[in-house]
Amino acid sequence: MDCWKGAASHSWIYPTVIICANGFFTTMRPSESFLTPYLTGPDKNLTIEEVTNEILPVWTYSYLALLFPVFLLTDYVRYKPVLLLQGISLILTWLLLLFAHGVVAMQLVEFFYGMVTATEVAYYAYIYSVVSTQHYQRVTSYCRSVTLVAATVAAVLGQLLVSLAHVSYFYLNAITLASVSLAFLCAFFLPMPQRSMFFHRKDAPEPVPGPEKGPAAGAAHGPCSCREERSPDGAARAPSPQPQAGNSRPHRHTLSVLLQLGTDLRDCNGSRPLLYWSLWWALATAGFNQVVNYVQVLWDFRAPSHSSPVYNGAVEAIATFLGSATSMAVGYVKVNWDLSGELALGIFSALDAGSLLLMHFTDNIWACYAGYLAFKACYMLLITIATFQIAVNLSMERYALMFGFNNFVALVIQTILTVVVVDSRGLGLDISTQFLIYGSYFTVIAGIFLIRSMYTIISIKCRNTSVAAESTAL
Numbered sequence: 001m002d003c004w005k006g007a008a009s010h011s012w013i014y015p016t017v018i019i020c021a022n023g024f025f026t027t028m029r030p031s032e033s034f035l036t037p038y039l040t041g042p043d044k045n046l047t048i049e050e051v052t053n054e055i056l057p058v059w060t061y062s063y064l065a066l067l068f069p070v071f072l073l074t075d076y077v078r079y080k081p082v083l084l085l086q087g088i089s090l091i092l093t094w095l096l097l098l099f100a101h102g103v104v105a106m107q108l109v110e111f112f113y114g115m116v117t118a119t120e121v122a123y124y125a126y127i128y129s130v131v132s133t134q135h136y137q138r139v140t141s142y143c144r145s146v147t148l149v150a151a152t153v154a155a156v157l158g159q160l161l162v163s164l165a166h167v168s169y170f171y172l173n174a175i176t177l178a179s180v181s182l183a184f185l186c187a188f189f190l191p192m193p194q195r196s197m198f199f200h201r202k203d204a205p206e207p208v209p210g211p212e213k214g215p216a217a218g219a220a221h222g223p224c225s226c227r228e229e230r231s232p233d234g235a236a237r238a239p240s241p242q243p244q245a246g247n248s249r250p251h252r253h254t255l256s257v258l259l260q261l262g263t264d265l266r267d268c269n270g271s272r273p274l275l276y277w278s279l280w281w282a283l284a285t286a287g288f289n290q291v292v293n294y295v296q297v298l299w300d301f302r303a304p305s306h307s308s309p310v311y312n313g314a315v316e317a318i319a320t321f322l323g324s325a326t327s328m329a330v331g332y333v334k335v336n337w338d339l340s341g342e343l344a345l346g347i348f349s350a351l352d353a354g355s356l357l358l359m360h361f362t363d364n365i366w367a368c369y370a371g372y373l374a375f376k377a378c379y380m381l382l383i384t385i386a387t388f389q390i391a392v393n394l395s396m397e398r399y400a401l402m403f404g405f406n407n408f409v410a411l412v413i414q415t416i417l418t419v420v421v422v423d424s425r426g427l428g429l430d431i432s433t434q435f436l437i438y439g440s441y442f443t444v445i446a447g448i449f450l451i452r453s454m455y456t457i458i459s460i461k462c463r464n465t466s467v468a469a470e471s472t473a474l
Contacts, residue, residue: 012130012131012132012135012139014191015126015127015130015131015190015191016127016131016135016139016142016143018186018189018190019123019126019127019143019190020142020143020146021183021186022083022123022183022186022187022190023123023143023146023147023150023183024146024147024149024150024183025150025179025180025182025183025186026086026087026090026123026147026150026179026180026183027146027147027150027151027154028150028151028153028154028176028179029154029176029179029180030154030155030157030158030161030172030175030176030179030313031094031097031158031169031172031173031175031176032154032158032176033154033155033158033159033296033312033313033315033316034158034162034169034172034296034310034312034313035296036051036296036297036299036300036305037169037296037300037305037310037312038097038169038170038172038173039051039055039106040300040305040306041169041305041306043168043169043170044101044106045101046103046106048297048300048301048431049424050103051106051297052294052297052422052431052434053422053423053424053428054103054107054424055103055106055107055109055110056110056293056294056297056422057110057418057419057422057423058107058110058111058114059110059111059113059114059117059293060114060289060293060411060414060415060418061114061415061418062110062111062113062114062115062118063114063117063118063411064411064412064414064415065114066114066115066118067118067404067407067408067411068408070082070115070118070119070121071118071121071404074119074121074122074125075125078129078192078193078194079122079125079126079129079193080122080126080187080190080192080193082119082121082122083119083122083123083126083187083190084184084187084188085115085119086115086116086119086120086122086187087180087181087183087184087187088184089112089113089115089116089119090112090116090180090183090184091177091180091181091184092112093109093112093113093116093180094173094176094177094180095177096108096109096112097109097173098170098173098174098177121404123143124140124143126190126193127139127140127143129193130191130193148320148323148324151316151320152317152320152321155313155314155316155317155320156313156314156317157175157313158172158312158313159311159312159313159314159317160313161175162310162313163309163311273338273389274389274390274402276342276449276452277341277386277389277390278386278390278402278405278406278409280345280349280382280386280445280449281383281386281387281390281406281410282406282407282409282410282413283410283413283445284349284352284379284382284383284442284445285383285406285407285410286410286411286412286413286414286417287352287414287417287438287441287442287445288376288379288383289410289411289414290414290417290418290438291356291372291375291435291438292376294422294431294434294435295359295372296312297431298359298368298431298432298434298435299312299365299368299369301431301432302363302364302365302368303365308365311369315369315372315373318373319372319373319376319377322373322376322377322380323376323377323379323380324380325377326377326378326380326381326384327380327381327384329381330381330384330385330388337385337389339456339457339460340453341385341389342449342452342453342456343449343450343453343457344382344385345382345386345449345453346446346447346448346449346450346451346452346453347446347450348378348381348382349378349382349442349445349446349449350442350443350446350450351374351378352374352375352378352379352442352446353439353440353441353442353443353445353446354439355371355372355374355375355378355439356371356375356435356438356439356442357435357436357439357440357443358370358371359371359372359375359435359439360432360433360435360436360439390402390403417437417441421434421437422434
């Protein structure tokens, strides 16, 4: 039995099963859809204003403060310790939610939850460090699918327990605590990676997966400054030469990694198409995170949970299903994204803006639910397209870097929105007015990309007309 386990642990199946189990129990949090009713209900007795303007902003601030150091730490300690740290943070979050009281205690909850979200980078990065490139596509599919299933199961379970079994929000949080504790236990059984993307590379790195092998599929369609450099004889090599472990002091190696990260980032942003997709990613993700963070407050404002039925879990389950369906649909749509991508970004961002403005102007909770469903489906559609368009032109290391940088920029923008719009030390606007701001924000995004797409299409048509005229003259 020990021999079998040892052999299995070195294959791709064993770590994939364990990391998927970890992802399932980490995401299976039935109480999350009912956080605002729990905080404003008899268990915690907090006001809507305290939750909106004093407690929830702490998550944004802690996430921003922790994201970059955790990103570097994740790669340096090779992922598994960060997954254990995530498990500890989740357990502390729900212990405080269950047994602590007061604004300060709930702000501490948001701090630890900021640690949880900052460490999420370790989930996908881990699996790429312990399986070979030919399995990237399969394990990515498994890892993403299991989190979507867990989110759906959690939302449905929470709604059924609340609506049919009349289970209190306190016991929903107890179930969540049990789930995240199982996730922490699963992380102990993960094999420790021997390499990482930046600090612990192999001397001879594996090739970037081809079109049929992984997330970088499609990278061979055309030249891009962000792809792997090539040696004079045409052979692919790693994005940068790596010093031998015995010939470099640790602090020099760390400095060389940071310098290489900066160089790679500069090269990637030198590609104009990548720059536009990344710009949309950062702007839209900031708005999306802000909406998701405060939408429960709006729902509680439109239909107070102490006097109205709460269907947050059902709405989140449907939203997750629609998001996964629209993401899957992208794989079957044959579109020239180089030509029509910016137009799609503009059109669907306009739909997002309309959904948020609907949520501001209506007093009907069902219209609010419908607006949220449309908003999340449009965002998930576009973020899938943006992810693919960026991934096809990058090596795995640079994709991870761009992913982290885009989310960091998004978090900076989100922090500015929080400080100005939400925080009691800023404008401290009421929740309905906040959604007017968010709708206007997406209107600006839509305007930017609609104007840009019209310029691109007109330029291409003029160029084609000029070429046709020259051909006729000849």
